[in-house]
Amino acid sequence: MSKYPVTRRAFIRRSAVFTAGAVALPGLLAAACDDDEGNGDTDATATEAAGGDGTATATEAGGNGETAAGGSLERIREQGFVRVGFANEAPYGFATPQGEVTGEAPEVARVIMEQLGVDQIDGVVVPFGSLIPALQAGRFDMIAAGMFINEERCGQILFSDPDYCIPQALGVAAGNPLGLTNYDDVAANPDARLGVLGGAVEEGYATAAGVTEDQLVIFDEPTSMAEGLQAGRVDAFGLTTLSVREQLDRLGDANLEMTEGFTPVVDGEEQLGCGAYGFRQEDQAFRDEFNSELVTLKGNGEVLPIVEPFGFTEDETSAAAEVTVEDICG
The missing domain is CATH 3.40.190.10 (Periplasmic binding protein-like II)
Known part of the structure; x- marks a missing residue:
């Protein structure tokens, strides 16, 4: 097995400046999601660069020595934002050229978190293979990356029900x-x-x-x-x-x-390829409340309008309509 050196030129060119490893995009998801028409009315803006030149840049996750460990919904509500991990994989979760976090999973997560009383989502980008370890280490509160549910992962983290299934x-x-x-x-x-x-x-x-x-x-x-x-x-x-x-x-x-x-x-x-949201095993109450809102979205047919701008169709959302996490994890 070989590992080809990864080129991040395209990613850096299309988004904010990222350092190696996990990086955070503070307060950007609400801006990305609330401004569908590009009218500039946003609830959050990019953090200015330390140099004071007004350039929006990403910052290292956990750079202040704090982590999201113990990410209960109560704590998240008190702090007013939730950190979500994503892997910069379009159309599931990615950064826009303006450094905003968007995609199928972050957009659905934003709607659900608003229903749970949290209006801001901060994105933390890591390589896909590091999403579960970073979640377990408390770098963010949940995974919103379109991650497939499978048996191995079910032994490591908690999943919500899936919101899409795809070949x-x-x-x-x-x-x-x-x-x-x-x-x-x-x-x-x-x-x-x-x-x-x-x-x-x-x-x-x-x-x-x-x-x-x-x-x-x-x-x-x-x-x-x-x-x-x-x-x-x-x-x-x-x-x-x-x-x-x-x-x-x-x-x-x-x-x-x-x-x-x-x-x-x-x-x-x-192998049923169904994507869902990941949570630490100790955060079952958070997962359960999130999942309850997701079940409501699915039952009301409200997932498709959220994810359709990213290329999803009724084929993918309807395929997950009756599928639960228990169907896959057992």
């Missing part, structure tokens, strides 16, 4: 010269190299299909993974259909294309 796809060269349509096809071609996101489910799906360690190239960000395909460092990369499409649209390269969606099979069972 996988591969990004490949135009014409799909190696004929790669799923992870089994990659496994069947020992010369094929597959890009996957560190800590994401795709690595597990691929290895379960028989993709070898030597065939895998691990990336920290979807942007660099798609650029790896463009540069010929991998023959394909695996993500959800929406994520693959988002990356290919971003690159605008006619030499790349997306395969049809597919559902991975592990040990003879189809």
Whole structure:
């Protein structure tokens, strides 16, 4: 297994200045979500740079020596904001060119937190594979990154019910010269190299299909993974259909294309890819109140209007309508 050095140029160019590791975007999500029409009426603004030049910059999470440990809803209400972890993966959770946090998961979380009496959401960006450790370490209060529920993760954190379910796809060269349509096809071609996101489910799906360690190239960000395909460092990369499409649209390269969606099979069972919100195990009361509001949103058909601007359709939201966390975690 190889790990290609991650290029953050595109991310830095499109957002605020980030340091390596976890960084916080204080008070930005409310601004991003309340200003759908771009009229400048926001409830929160970017923190000014220490240099006093008015430039909005990100700051290191926990830089004041404080953490979000013990993130009870009562404490969150008292402080007036909630910290959410995300991995800068569009369309699930990402930073805008203005450094605001948005995407499917942060937007839904904002609506729910407002119902719970919290009007401000601060974003903390970390590599996807660090989301659960950072949550457990108290760097933020919850994960809002479209993270799939699976058995391994259920043993580490608490999940809400899912708000979407979605198939996988591969990004490949135009014409799909190696004929790669799923992870089994990659496994069947020992010369094929597959890009996957560190800590994401795709690595597990691929290895379960028989993709070898030597065939895998691990990336920290979807942007660099798609650029790896463009540069010929991998023959394909695996993500959800929406994520693959988002990356290919971003690159605008006619030499790349997306395969049809597919559902991975592990040990003879189809793997339901459903995204939800993550909480520390000691924060069950917080999770339960959040989940109660989410169930109401789902039941009233109010999730789709929130996530539709990010490319989601009724297919993804209706697929999760009757699915609960217990259905997946057991």
